[in-house]
Amino acid sequence: MTESAQAVREFKMPDVGEGLTEAEILKWYVQPGDTVTDGQVVCEVETAKAAVELPIPFDGTVRELRFAEGTTVDVGQVIISVATGGGEAPAPEPEAAPAEAPAAEAESAEPQGRQPVLVGYGVSESSTKRRARRPAEQPPAAQAPAPEAPAPASAAPVANGTPVSGADRPLAKPPVRKLAKDLGVDLATVVPTGEGGVVTREDVHAAAAPQAPAEPAPASAPQPQAAPAPQAAAPAPDARETRIPVKGVRKATAQAMVGSAFTAPHVTEFVTVDVTRTMKLVEKMKADKDLAGVRINPLLMVARALLVAIRRNPDVNAAWDEANQEIVRKHYVNLGIAAATPRGLIVPNIKDAQAKTLPELAAALGELVSTAREGRTSPADMQGGTVTITNVGVFGVDTGTPILNPGESAILAFGAVKWQPWVHKGKVKPRQVTTLALSFDHRLVDGELGSKVLADVAAVLEHPKRLLTWT
16 A cells, blocks of 8 residues: 555555455445545455455545456555545546556556555565556447546546446446457447346347347447347357356366366275264254254264364374475364355365364354355465365265365265165164265375274264264
8 A cells, every 4th residue: 555645545455365366346335535434345356265345444535446346456456546635535637548547557556575455465576577467348339539637536436447337337247348349249238137237248149149239329328237228139049158257266166176186196985884873863962952053964973073083093184295395284173164155166164173062063064154155254264274074965966086175185075865775783774874985185194094084984973972982
């Protein structure tokens, strides 16, 4: 953050998560001319790990929003400027080339050395020159010459040099805008079908179809986004492909899985186990008045069994340090739980799970799952995991060969619990059976150790009294 001679302070995109280099602005909560206070949330951004709200660390009046919603911004770039001298916000200086200015400003706003930002520190100064980010393409109507006079402070936010009006400017991601330009489609004439009124690629293709040609709108009076466009239609029924940009959580997951699969030598072992006694215990605990309000379920028992197995085989709870050629044994267990969310797969973890009682573990597990489903998981909740459980059984799947979460030593897949014929006490009886799969990093976990861990988990689930007898 810097301060100009006109008492204008700039807030840069902070590093909101370990190792993240960019974030997408999902929503602005303020506009130029609004008064903000220290700690007030000004926008919501989506990183490769989660959606995060950003509070501004000083008081003042919003002078300018540097990027529009839907724009991906590098860490360290200025996203908002605030007049801190009191009174009305000064108007932005006139610019000779409005369409190029924000990109230039963003590139010139590189931090000097390492400057403190909202969370941690910004990117350090590097001798490597970064290629300038290509500004987002604008629809044809927005490429008309802009007026020479500077915009007043109360005007709508400026994105890529073009005034943005929330009511008039169609919502679309930069790749969609480029596609519209290439096809000669005016986004103002397209009826959006995406969530929140966002124009999608399919909308553009439908508008460009011969049976429904798009009619360009006058540059001086773009049509409101919500106005009906008779010529627009639903996505063409004969479309054979749909292209989805890889970004956010999906991009991070892909990179992590490729890195893990081709870095750590995976070994996966399987065991099928009779969990009838554990399932009966779950039902009894649900009916126990002393456990009222505690969320008891089979996943909780699997988590407890894994923690017991780790306590009996502590060497499995480790990490491989390639740089120092060391095995780092962890004396704590940050238990990850793989969770499917609307943004993709994330793996938040329960910190120091080994120290929690059963009710505490149940509460932490319930909070973790509900937070993930609501999209409120913070980057800190997804850092520092040591081992993970993935509950593929909720999808009716027997088991799988899970890929390690990067930096972790093992991941346990819990399959569906099904009634099956099983030999019990010398007779074939219907029993509740599941299959467990344990993948581990063979650099630091050999076959014997991995087998012992998996066998211990199975033994606890087959005879849950071992939760009390095993130390």
